Amino acid sequence: MQVLKNIFETTSFQTKLCVMLKHFFSILVFTGLITATATAQVQQVRENPAGISTRLQFEIDKTKDPALGYVPQSRLVEAYRVRSERIKNNTASSLFSWTERGPNSDAVGASNGNTRPGNGKTSGRVRAIWEDLGDATGKTVWIGGIDGGLWKTNDITANPATWTPINDFFGNLAIGSICQDPTDVNTMYFGTGEKAINADAVRGAGIWMSTDHGVNWSVMPGTSGFWNVSKVLCDASGNLYVACNSISNTAGLQRYTKSTGTWTNITPSGLDPRVPDMVLSSTGRLHVSCGYYNTATASAGYRYTDNPASVTAAGWTSPATTFPTQYNVALACNGNTLYALPSTSAFEVTTIYKSTNGGANWAATGTTPAFTSGQAWYCMAVAIDPANANNVIVGSLDCYKTTNGGTSWSKISEWVGTTGQYVHADQQIITWRSNNQVLVGCDGGVHYSANGGTNFSDRNQGLRIKQFYSVAIHPTSTNYFLAGAQDNGVHQLNNAGLGASVEVTGGDGAFVHIDQDQGQFQWGSYVYNQYRRSTNSGSSWTSVNFSSSAGQFINPTDYDDVNNIMYASGNANTFVRWSNPQSGSTFTAVTMSGLSSGKVTAVKVSPYTNHTVFFGGGGSGITPSLIKATSANATPAFTSIIGTGMTTASARISCIELGTNEQNIIVVYSNYGVNNVWVTTNGGTSWTTIDGNLPDMPVRWAMFYPGDNTRAILATETGIWQTSLINGASTVWDPESGFPNVRTDMLQYRASDGLLAAATHGRGVFTTIIGAAPSCGTVSGLSSSAVTASSATVSWAALSGALNYDVDYKLNASSTWTNAATATTSLSAALSGLAENSLYDFRVRANCTGATGAYAQAQFTTLASTCTEPSGLTASAITATGATVSWTAVSGALNYTVDYKLNSSFTWINAAAATTNLSVNLSGLTAGSLYDYRVRTNCNGLNSIYSQAQFTTTTASCDAPSGLTSGSVTASSATVSWTAVSGAANYDVDYKLNSSGTWTNAATGTTGLSVNLGSLTASSLYDWRVRANCTAVGLSSSYAQAQFTTAAAPTCPGPYDVSTNGTSGGAATIPFNTDIKGLISPANDNDYYRFVITTGGTATITLSTLPFDYDIRLYSSNGTSQLAISQNSGTANETITRTYTEGTYFVRVYGFNGANSATSCYTLRVQLGTATVQEPEVITSADVKVKLFPNPATDRMTLYMVGDNSRKELKLYDLSGKLIYSQPVNDMFTTFDLHKLVKGVYLVKVSGPDGKVLHSERIVKN
The missing domain is CATH 2.60.40.10 (Immunoglobulins)
Structure with missing residues (x-):
């Protein structure tokens, strides 16, 4: 143990230990772009955060078990076991001899907008990098590729490095992290699964272990529940620590004790079991961050322990100060110095944190570069120079470096362009070795620096882990292929064996096609309905984009080589038809029946019947569909041909292929948990499942053996499988032992030489010759007879072995062939509808078993004819x-x-x-x-x-309009209309009060058949007239005349609801014991009213007849100090009863939460109790008679007053008490003008020479 301790304390081993703690992400990527345009250049493109998650969800929906709702990765491990056992026991062998085409390197094409500084190369997507502890030189490096397997090089410093694949199958498991036992370097581990942002993400297949230094691997018992592993590491005693990051699993942080072989959950108490990162310092302290994507603040946190081998969930230490941990964190350590990259809710790292005392305290670094581009939930990495903790590199979109502990940062790499140091975008892991060598793992492979990041060069040559979705074969150029790669564009391969490729377009490469009779026309595609086109055999490319959202993320397409039409998936219940893909951008979204509100998931153009296309559907929440469309080029007719048992909800058809005719069809599903392979021999009338002994795993493509409907070949999650006899449930499938054990997405076949190409998602393109292709000769003896000006009969000699024949014809000057007969067994065809005196081409080809012959072509000229007069x-x-x-x-x-x-x-x-x-x-x-x-x-x-x-011609005339009607008549407006007059160019309309002799023009030269009249007088009879103007004949008709009567003026709201009462300053003074009518409109309207108490006492305010929930408030004389409120629910009356002192008060009426009505009035009443008011003193006598008339009035009012001959004065006030104007009263009749006043209630007072009020009266101005 002392020896081991001494080793641990050495700088070089501390470095290696920190290196082995780096975590390795495992998430799938993609993105989207543009709509229906063609551009002259392919723009630079890169996945965005939404595209990454959309790509992940697309793959989950494609493969999940419909019954479970998630991807059961453990079944893939079982499929791997079954495949390995059959090969090991010699029950399966390789029927074909496969050639690896790669690419093993690549270059950027001339039309590719994603240029690379220094002409860098890409390989595939790397999440895990490990420096082998058993190599004292530090040159041996292991990498884990997403869908590319486990690889190793014995000298990472060599350029190019020599890479050796360990096991292709591991690429299917999404390797996220690798580590090694420092006490026994023969013991190695890796963790699987994707860092989870949703409950149905690919969960992985537990922890894998090797005891022979990486030669053989197996799943560790008891780890199948360790989902979405983000990190594995070993401590100095060889104990293993596993960080899980699943939204749907609570495995959290697990410890495997080497001495006892037992697992213990040591997730810190109270924290989220999602653990995005952990690091183990050379001091022995284990640091862990809990919380990912959207964890609640209370359960997110950072903890550390100095006793990881014995710590319990409750034994972790919290720091005195920390950093945010809710969304994602990347950690790096060098002794007691640590750096943390915490994501914000916008998935940016806006602040980098640093600790210099082993994590006890954290503080923000001086600055933070903008390097994450919104992808901090997906890709970010950090590494520390083991020789100087002030030197740090961070990466996400590009890499940045600090040499002063974070005070300042400089950019050290470029993902696109022609200058700078090339490192592919989306960095997932960075390791900094003790000899100042830096390795970066990213979505484009591995990049190496020998001088701490000053210069980079890739180590991607020979690392053959491209993830292809599709492949296309050139019809005549033997070794020419196109292939679409995830995150790495469309590649052009043209080598006899393993060789380099040219990335002709960038971004994500989806389906590809090459015209099989005009090979100069070629297509690639980006996500959804966005295409790349070459018309010069792939030398240059342009973009033709229909939609960045319609269809599937990786959109299924098929090209009609005969009629030059592209068919693709569109939005729900539609397919997309691109009618001129060779030269134009005419796209049509065609509605189709039978898709169950889903999208097309598979497309197959029939090679046997012109314009017949087969479509498959299905997906999450959708019932699968299989539809045959005839006349797909015009107005299609749709027929459902799906069979019983093929409609498992959420299952997805991934491929449709035909045998020797349209009666023999094979269809496959890409889900776990379903019958994956189905065939019909009667065009879809009945179907048989032929899964037989096939393991439960996704099947992505299928084809019949050329010319033989009893044999089939499958592209599956574990490579190529084939059967020599389709036999229902007893069908025996064998894996191709000479083909990589890797996910395979597509098969394509070239009949001319029997070449079969397979696109793998992690190991590039492979080809084989599957036997001599069935042949079919060329028809001879072409002749024409019975030629007339508009018809002819063409004929040919019988061809030995021919089943039937196809016949086309066209005008010699045209480039478009017209089909005359498909699969005819006759030796002649009648042509009709021809143009006279014209040269015609016609062609005939034979259809044999499993093959189609070349066209034979001839000509004839139609006869000229006489031309008869009409x-x-x-x-x-x-x-x-x-x-x-x-x-x-x-x-x-x-x-x-x-x-x-x-x-x-x-x-x-x-x-x-x-x-x-x-x-x-x-x-x-x-x-x-x-x-x-x-x-x-x-x-x-x-x-x-x-x-x-x-x-x-007839004599000119112009008729008067008829059908005169009036409508929408209100108190102030109406709409008049009439019937159109034949020949009329326009109309003139007038109107007037019936009592008036003067017409008012409403419209001159109107082309409409109605006119709106406004500003009318209520309750009045109106005349209106209209005449037609027939300008073509220079006449106008007589007038046609009609009448209508306007409605009475509305009585609601009342005169006190004045336009100024939105504030207390504009409130009208209202009378007591009187119902006041008003409207609350629009929303948030307020109505203020004023009243004055002259003698204190009680009074009650009541608000009733409410159309909605209205409330009232009582304010003091300043209009803002609230005295009382009533706010009952709904339309219940509101009441305020209180004792008042002498003074002025305001009532405010308003709608609760914006309640309002433009048509229904409320009723407000201030009812006096013991309170009183004093009206102005009015001097009256029996001899004085006073009358104001008319009241209400519109323009003027007259005061009639007799019995008092003294000099008097008339004053007019508004309801707030403001004097409007005054004038003397000398005669019996005094008229005063109201026309300038706004509508409302006013107060008229007449006073004598001594100032005493002789008469006071409220008037209403309309």
Whole structure:
């Protein structure tokens, strides 16, 4: 033990121990872009945070067990075991001889916007890096690739490094972290699963262990419940620590005690069991962070212990000061110096924290670079120089370095561009070795620096872990392929064996296609419906984007090589048809039936029937569907052909392939927990599941053996499997032992040489020749007969072995073929509807068993014919200014020429030069005039003589409008309308009071059939009139006239609800013991009212007739000091009863929570009890008579007063007591003007020469 202790205290071993503590993320990535445009260059693209999580969810939905709702990774381990046992026991062997195509290196293509500084290379996605403790030189390094397996190099300093795959299968397990027992370097461990942001993420398959220095591996017993492992590490005694980061599992932090072989949950008490990172210092102190993505503050935290081998859940130490731990944290240590990268809720690291006393206290560093780009939940890493704790490198999008402990940072890498040090984006792990060498693991592979990050060079050559979704084979160029890779674009491979590729487009590479009879046309794709096109055999590429959201994340497509149409998945219940993919950007989203509100998940163009396409559907919460669409190029007809037992909810069809005809179809599902493989021999009338002895695992692609409907080949999660006899439930499947044990996404076949290509998701592209392809000869003896001006019969000689024939034809000048017969067993085909005197091409090919022959082509020319003049000339729809002339169709006519003229004229006017219609509309004619017109037939190279006829236009007139109606009549407005007049260009509308002799214009030259009238007088009879203007004939009609009566003026609200009462300063003074009507409108309206108590006592305020929940408040004379409130619920009355002192008071009426009504009034009443008010003194006598009239009034009012001949004065006040104006009263009748006043209630007072009030009266101004 003393020897071991001495080793631990050495600087080099402390460094190695810190290195072995780095955690390794394991999450799948993707992203989205643009809509229906074509661009001349492929733009630079990179996954974004939303794309990463969308990509993860896409893969989960594709593979999860519908019954469980998550991906049961343990079944993949069982499938691995079954495959290994069959190969080991020689019950399975490789039927084919496979060639690895790689790539083992790559370069950036000329059209790729994702340029790389220094022409760097990429490999695949690396989450785990481990420096082997058994190599004293420190050169031996292990890496774990997501979907790429476990790899090793014996010299990481060499460029290129030599990489050796340990086990391809491990790539299916999402390796996140590797460590090694320092007491026995032959013992190694790695953890699996993805750092979880959702409950159904890929959980992994526990902890794997090797006791022979990484040669053989097996699952550690008792670890199947350790989901979503973020970190594994060993202490000085060889005890193992496992950090789990699952949202749906409480495994938390586990300790494996080496001496007893037992597991103990040591998650710190009270903290979230999601553990994104932990590190073990050379001092022996274990540091752990709990909390991820959205953990509650109370259960997130950082803890440490000096006794990790014996600590219990309750034995951890809390720091005096700490850092946020709710969302994600990356840690690094060097003795007692630690750095922490905590994520914010926006998944940015805005503050880097540092501790210099072993984690007891933490403080922010001087500055923090902007390096996470919103992806701190997914990718961030930190490493410390083991020789100087002030030197630190952090990474996420790019790498930054500090040499002064975080006071300042400088950028040391670039993920795109042409200058700087290239390190691929999305850094997941950084290790800093004792010899100043830095390794960075990222979504593009491994990058190496020999001088602490000053210079970087990649170590990706030979690291063959590209994750391909698709592959396409060139029809004639033997070794030319396209393949779409996750996070690493579309690759062009053109080597006889293992070699380099060119990344022709960047970002994520999805489905790819090469036209099989015009190989210069090639397509790649980005996520959803975003495409990349080359028209020059892959030399240059452009973008053609339809949608960045329609369809699947990795969108299934298929290309019709004969008709040059691309078909793809679209939104729910639609497919997308790209009708001109070779040259244009015409996309159509076609609605389809039978998809159960889901999206298309698989597409197959039939090679046997023109424009027939098969679509598969399904996915999370969706019932699977299988649909055959005919006439898919135009208006499709849809037929469901899915079978009984194939409709497990949430299952997903991943591939549809045809055998030797449309009767033989194979369909596969990509989920766990379902019957994965189905076949039909009758076009879908009935189906049989043929899973047989196949393990429960996703099947992503399938195909029949060429020319043989009884044999099949599958692309699965554990490589290629095949059967030599399809036999229902007794079907025997064997794994291809010569093919990597790795997830395989697609198979493609080239019939000309029997080449089969497989796209793997972690080991690149593999090919094999699966036997001599069935052949089919070329038809001979092509001839034509019975050729007329519009028809012909083409024929050919029988071909030995042919089952049937396909026949197409076209005009020699056209590039588009028209199908004349598909799968005909006849030796001739009749063509009709041809153009006369024209050169035609026709072609014929034979269909044999499992193969199709090349086209044989010939020509013929149709005959010329006579050209007959039109007959049946007629004129109809004749008006004063127009007419329609028509004629009978002529056989063989291409089009027609039509002229016309006044009978008195000698000059013809052309109406149509080459119309294909049988009628023409003439306009701009003169009323009451005789016209000649003539029609000529235009044939192919010939024209007929003219046929001629006449017609006479009608006399000009302009009718008066009819159907006069009025509607929407209110007290102040109305809408008048009428029926359209034939020939009218527009209309004039007037109106007036019936009692008036003057018309008011409402509209001149309106083209509408109605006019709105406003500012009308209530309860009044109105006349209105309308006339038509027929400008074409220069006439206007007589007026048509009608009447309507406006509604009475509304009585609600009352005169005291004035426009100024939104505040106490504009409140009207209201009378006592009187109902006051008002409206609360709009929302948040307030109505204030004023009243004055002259003698103290009681009074009651009541608010009733409420349309909604209104409340009242009582204020003192300042209008702001609240004295009382009533706020009952709903429409219950509100009441305030209290004893008042002498003074002025305000009542406020308002709606609770914005309640209001523009139509229903409330009633407010101030009822006096013992309180009294004093009205102004009024001097009256029996001899004095006073009258104000009219009351209410609109413009003026008259005071009539007799019995007092003294000089008097009239004063007008508003209800707040403000004097509006005054004037003397000398005569019996005194008239005063009201027209400038706003509507409302006012007070008129008449006083004598001594100032005493002789008369006081409220008036209403309307």
